[in-house]
Amino acid sequence: MHDYSIDNHPKEKILFVLAFLAISLAPILNSIVQNILKTLGASAGWSFAPIAAIPVFGLFGFLYWIFNKYLWRISMLRTFLLVPDLNGKWAVEGTTTLKNGKEAEYNWNGVFTITQSWSKILIHLRASQSASKSVSASIHLEDSVGYRLLYHYENEPTADQPQLKKHAGSAELLFDLEGLTADGHYYTDQHRNTVGIMKLKRSKNDN
Numbered sequence: 001m002h003d004y005s006i007d008n009h010p011k012e013k014i015l016f017v018l019a020f021l022a023i024s025l026a027p028i029l030n031s032i033v034q035n036i037l038k039t040l041g042a043s044a045g046w047s048f049a050p051i052a053a054i055p056v057f058g059l060f061g062f063l064y065w066i067f068n069k070y071l072w073r074i075s076m077l078r079t080f081l082l083v084p085d086l087n088g089k090w091a092v093e094g095t096t097t098l099k100n101g102k103e104a105e106y107n108w109n110g111v112f113t114i115t116q117s118w119s120k121i122l123i124h125l126r127a128s129q130s131a132s133k134s135v136s137a138s139i140h141l142e143d144s145v146g147y148r149l150l151y152h153y154e155n156e157p158t159a160d161q162p163q164l165k166k167h168a169g170s171a172e173l174l175f176d177l178e179g180l181t182a183d184g185h186y187y188t189d190q191h192r193n194t195v196g197i198m199k200l201k202r203s204k205n206d207n
Contacts (some may be wrong), residue, residue, distance in 0.1 A: 001119035007140035009082055018067060022060035023134065029059070066072075072118035082149040084139065084179050086114045090200040098195040108162075112200055122152055127162060130157040146182075149174045155188070168190035173200065 071077060073085050090112035097105050110127035123134035131173070137151035150172050157164035173184035182200040 001115060001117070001122040002134065002136060003119060004121045004137040004139060006081075006083060006138070010080070014067070014081070015064075018063045019060055022056050022063055022181075026059050027054045029200065042120050050171070068118045080117070082141050083118065084175060086117065086121075086147075086149070086175065086179065087116045089113050089203040089205075090182070091203060092127075092198055092200050094127075094196055094198045096194050096196040104194075106196075121148075125153070129156075129161045130155050132169070142174070144177075145174070146177050149173045149175060149182075149184075155192070165191045171198070173198065175200075 015065065017081045018104070072081060072083065072159065073087075078085060085195055089204035092112045094108045096106040096108070098104060101104070108129075110125055113124045113126070115122045115124075121134070121137050123137065125132045134151045134153045139147055139149050141147055150170070151196035152168065153168050155167050155169060167189050169186055171184060171186035173182045175182040180202050183198065185195065185197050187195045192201045
């Protein structure tokens with residue numbers, strides 16, 4: 001997975017809140033743990049020895065991990081964060097419209113898999129002849145329209161396609177606000193020299 005950028009994203013505010021929580025909670029947790037140990041030690045006849053304090057940075061790391069992996073996916077939070085939850089599998093129908101500068105009409109289909117956290121994303125597309133994965137991406141909200149995803153990718157042909165070459169490309173997709181469908185276009189570098197369109201539909205199991 002790699003980083004991705006988001007327009008008007010309040011990342012600094014989120015990090016400040018997490019740091020503030022860590023600084024505020026660390027002494028409270030330390031006090032609670034020490035009191036519990038003292039109580040247990042007194043009832044069991046143990047001699048109490050002071051324990052190492054829970055470090056603020058350790059607590060911050062834990063809070064960040066929880067937020068980055070799970071909490072950001074809460075619908076109300078995502079509205080504030082301006083981040084769509086694109087995790088899951090998408091059925092793709094594509095059409096190559098230009099090849100080597102000439103009009104074409106080659107239809108293909110595949111499976112689009114997006115793995116996303118608050119800070120990172122990986123976009124993987126598997127078709128019959130090749131597979132590609134993203135190397136960079138950005139997302140921005142278009143008010144009342146949807147979320148626009150732009151990403152660059154590297155494509156590797158399957159072993160049974162010797163006539164195809166490894167290449168790079170870019171794609172732009174507009175996802176609806178409900179995160180159920182998307183459509184857009186892609187184009188490849190000089191090694192493939194194609195332009196096409198894609199339509200995505202989220203798999204039912206990932207709704």
